[in-house]
Amino acid sequence: xxxxxxxxxxxxxxxxxxxxxxxxxxxxxxxxxxxxxxxxxxxxxxxxxxxxxxxxxxxxxxxxxxxxxxxxxxxxxxxxxxxxxxxxxxxxxxxxxxxxxxxxxxxxxxxxxxxxxxxxxxxxxxxxxxxxxxxxxxxxxxxxxxxxxxxxxxxxxxxxxxxxxxxxxxxxxxxxxxxxxxxxxxxxxxxxxxxxxxxxxxxxxxxxxxxxxxxxxxxxxxxxxxxxxxxxxxxxxxxxxxxxxxxxxxxxxxxxxxxxxxxxxxxxxxxxxxxxxxxxxxxxxxxxxxxxxxxxxxxxxxxxxxxxxxxxxxxxxxxxxxxxxxxxxxxxxxxxxxxxxxxxxxxxxxxxxxxxxxxxxxxxxxxxxxxxxxxxxxxxxxxxxxxxxxxxxxxxxxxxxxxxxxxxxxxxxxxxxxxxxxxxxxxxxxxxxxxxxxxxxxxxxxxxxxxxxxxxxxxxxxxxxxxxxxxxxxxxxxxxxxxxxxxxxxxxxxxxxxxxxxxxxxxxxxxxxxxxxxxxxxxxxxxxxxxxxxxxxxxxxxxxxxxxxxxxxxxxxx
Numbered sequence: 422x423x424x425x426x427x428x429x430x431x432x433x434x435x436x437x438x439x440x441x442x443x444x445x446x447x448x449x450x451x452x453x454x455x456x457x458x459x460x461x462x463x464x465x466x467x468x469x470x471x472x473x474x475x476x477x478x479x480x481x482x483x484x485x486x487x488x489x490x491x492x493x494x495x496x497x498x499x500x501x502x503x504x505x506x507x508x509x510x511x512x513x514x515x516x517x518x519x520x521x522x523x524x525x526x527x528x529x530x531x532x533x534x535x536x537x538x539x540x541x542x543x544x545x546x547x548x549x550x551x552x553x554x555x556x557x558x559x560x561x562x563x564x565x566x567x568x569x570x571x572x573x574x575x576x577x578x579x580x581x582x583x584x585x586x587x588x589x590x591x592x593x594x595x596x597x598x599x600x601x602x603x604x605x606x607x608x609x610x611x612x613x614x615x616x617x618x619x620x621x622x623x624x625x626x627x628x629x630x631x632x633x634x635x636x637x638x639x640x641x642x643x644x645x646x647x648x649x650x651x652x653x654x655x656x657x658x659x660x661x662x663x664x665x666x667x668x669x670x671x672x673x674x675x676x677x678x679x680x681x682x683x684x685x686x687x688x689x690x691x692x693x694x695x696x697x698x699x700x701x702x703x704x705x706x707x708x709x710x711x712x713x714x715x716x717x718x719x720x721x722x723x724x725x726x727x728x729x730x731x732x733x734x735x736x737x738x739x740x741x742x743x744x745x746x747x748x749x750x751x752x753x754x755x756x757x758x759x760x761x762x763x764x765x766x767x768x769x770x771x772x773x774x775x776x777x778x779x780x781x782x783x784x785x786x787x788x789x790x791x792x793x794x795x796x797x798x799x800x801x802x803x804x805x806x807x808x809x810x811x812x813x814x815x816x817x818x819x820x821x822x823x824x825x826x827x828x829x830x831x832x833x834x835x836x837x838x839x840x841x842x843x844x845x846x847x848x849x850x851x852x853x854x855x856x857x858x859x860x861x862x863x864x865x866x867x868x869x870x871x872x873x874x875x876x877x878x879x880x881x882x883x884x885x886x887x888x889x890x891x892x893x894x895x896x897x898x899x900x901x902x903x904x905x906x907x908x909x910x911x912x913x914x915x916x917x918x919x920x921x922x923x924x925x926x927x928x929x930x931x932x933x934x935x936x937x938x939x940x941x942x943x944x945x946x947x948x949x950x951x952x953x954x955x956x957x958x959x960x961x962x963x964x965x966x967x968x969x970x971x972x973x974x975x976x977x978x979x
Contacts, residue, residue, distance in 0.1 A: 555584035555605070556656045557693035558669040558707075563860045563878025566896035567916030567933040568955070576935055576953070578654075579606030579902050579912060582874040585862045589826055589836045603831060603864065604872045606902035608910050610941040613978045620661060625979055626654040628949065632972025637683045639955075640717040641966045646679045650972070665695045687713040701741045708734040715760055718957055718964045720927055721770070721884060727760020746782035751775075756883070769885035771803040772814075782826070789825045792838070796820040800844060802883070810887050812851055818844035822858055835863035842881060846890055852924050854881060854891040870904045882920075890923040898933075908941040930958040939976070947976045 561581035568576065583605055615622040630650045636643035650673055657668040668691070675685040691709035698704060715727040737750030754774040759767070776798035783791045800816045824838020838861060844854040858879045865873040880894040898916035905911065916933040937951030950973040957966050 555580055555587050556658060556667045556669055557584060557588060557665070557695070558667040558691040558709075559656065559671075560585040560588060560693075561862070561876065563862065564876035564896040564898045564916070565878065566918035566931060567898045567900075567914060567935060568931070576914075576951075579872075579874065579900060582862055582876060582900075583864055583872075586834050586836075586864045589834065589862070602869055603866045604870060604902065604904055606872055606900075606910065606912060608908055608939050608941040608947055609904070610907040611944050611947050611978065615658075616979060620659055621666075622658050622660060624656045624658075626976065627978070628652040628654070628974055628976045630949065630972045630974025632970060632974075634968060634970040636966055636968040637677050637680065638717055639957075639966070639968060641964055643966060643968070644679075646677045646683065648675050648677045650675045650974070654978075663697050665693075667693045685714055687711075703739050705737045705739065706735065715758070716957070718959065718966060719929065720886065720922075720959070720961055720964075721758070722760040727758060729759075730757040731755070741784060744784050746784050748778075748780040748782070750778045750780070752778070769802075769804055770883045772800055772883045773803075774798055774800045788829045789827060791825045792823070792836075794820075794822045794824075794838070794840075796822075796842075798844070800883070810850075812846075812885075812887070813848040814846055814851070814883065814885070814890075816844040816846045816854065818842065818854075820858060822860070824861070827863065832866045833864070835861065837861035837863065837877075842879075844881065844891070851888075851890045854893070854923050856881075856893045856921075856923075859895065871901065873899070873901050875899045884922065886922070886925065886927075889925045889927070892920050892922045894918060894920045909938070911938045912936070926960060928960050932956045932958075945977060945979060947978075949974050949976050 559578070559581050561577050562585060565577070583603065613624040613626065615624040628651075630652070631648070632650075633645065633647050635645040637646035637648065638644070652673040653670070654672075655670045657666075659666040670688075670690050672688040673686070677683040677685075689709065689711040692707070694706045696704040696706075709732070711729075711731040713729055715722040715729050721727070732755040733753070735750055735752040737748055739746060739748040752775070754776075756770070756772060757768070758770045776796050778794060778796040780792060780794040796819060798818050798820070800814075800818070802814050805813055805815070820840060820842040822838045822840030824836060826836045828834055838859075840858045842856065842858045846852075846854065856879075859877050860879060862876045863874065865875075867873065875898065877897045878895075880896075882892045882894060884891050896916070896918040898914060900912060900914035902910060902912040912935070914935045916931075918931045920929040922928070932955070934954045935951060937949065939947050939949050941947040951971070953968075953970045955968045955970075957964070959965060
């Protein structure tokens with residue numbers, strides 16, 4: 422009855438109009454203005470209908486009535502503002518879930534942390550101006566077992582897998598993990614601000630370390646040595662209202678004063694471009710080039726002086742249509758080896774793989790969203806006769822894979838899939854290169870201070886070893902990062918890889934473990950320290966080795 426009187430007064434004093442009051446009118450402040458939907462007889466914020474006298478002779482009661490009416494209108498207008506569309510927007514401008522509400526310290530209600538306790542560290546907070554999206558050009562697809570195929574490839578940054586999962590979550594318009602408050606494994610006190618150049622942000626970083634290893638050669642019988650490493654890292658990200666371009670350059674040069682022959686360079690350059698043609702259609706292009714030294718104990722590199730050059734590029738189109746997402750992608754992968762083989766000619770493994778893939782995603786909005794993917798491929802070698810047996814190794818093949826995306830809110834996300842791949846070589850003397858394919862990347866955030874990542878990967882590689890069709894490399898790793906404060910973080914991890922050759926009894930296993938910590942001294946300078954253990958085990962006699970590596974350094978970034 423109390424609220425009915427001002428509504429009755431409004432009906433008497435305000436001329437009806439066909440236009441409705443929308444949420445936008447409330448949001449942008451047009452309610453009560455002379456040019457809004459309530460003009461020509463609508464209520465003004467001063468308690469009087471335009472062109473009419475006040476509803477009540479008592480000014481205070483009239484104002485109270487109008488305030489009550491405004492509250493009702495706001496309550497009805499705010500709800501549409503929170504509505505979200507699902508499955509239609511491929512960009513990261515929308516979000517189909519509601520993040521956990523935070524208390525004053527930044528913890529969610531189910532983090533199991535009392536923010537008022539003096540015995541627990543305060544939650545880390547992002548430095549104002551720091552990037553809230555990972556760099557799509559620095560993704561780690563699957564796993565490399567913590568280390569790549571190089572002799573001393575540095576461990577990839579913890580955030581690379583978060584970048585991969587961000588790309589997985591982006592189908593359907595989900596926002597990035599950093600925006601959900603997921604800890605990215607690095608100190609936030611010195612989070613990179615970057616340099617603004619036009620519509621791009623450049624984030625440079627340089628790490629200088631020194632350390633000691635008991636196996637500088639990374640081979641059986643290797644000797645210990647001190648070393649110094651210089652590792653630049655530069656990322657570039659666009660700040661466009663639509664579309665996105667990411668670039669990344671990473672390198673490392675390890676110098677051994679005792680022997681320049683053991684110096685170990687590595688470099689990678691990559692880029693990722695996303696074109697949002699519409700809310701339902703996106704084009705994703707990627708390109709990368711990498712260089713590293715090949716493992717000296719590998720059966721493919723008996724001389725120990727080989728290098729590996731890799732070039733990859735892909736173009737894919739994704740279309741979301743209701744509950745179905747369709748992706749058509751083309752890939753090219755070029756690999757060049759410089760190692761001199763025990764038999765045959767140099768460059769016998771150099772090859773190019775062309776492939777085309779079709780993937781269907783179920784955009785159901787459930788925690789598990791299934792997908793199926795099929796691929797056809799062709800592998801061609803630069804030299805058709807590179808060994809004593811003159812084996813023709815060109816091949817055609819296919820790959821089929823099924824799996825699911827895991828989207829359990831901001832705390833658990835990723836993708837896991839398995840399937841089968843076959844490459845049929847032209848030479849009838851060689852067996853098919855065939856095996857199980859397993860790929861996946863997962864990120865779990867049990868609390869806002871801890872993040873766990875895991876990955877599995879499969880790679881089919883060429884060989885020119887007589888009688889072998891090729892090799893299949895299975896890799897997996899698990900890493901845990903924790904923020905003790907916004908200045909101090911720690912990380913532990915373990916990785917394992919198995920390379921098995923088809924057509925001959927040859928296996929190579931590599932186990933890796935790491936522990937590290939980072940402490941931010943200033944807004945731009947941090948101290949780093951790490952320990953890495955590596956064990957290489959081969960069925961080839963005399964190739965096994967172990968390595969212990971400890972290092973400390975200074976990281977500078979802007």
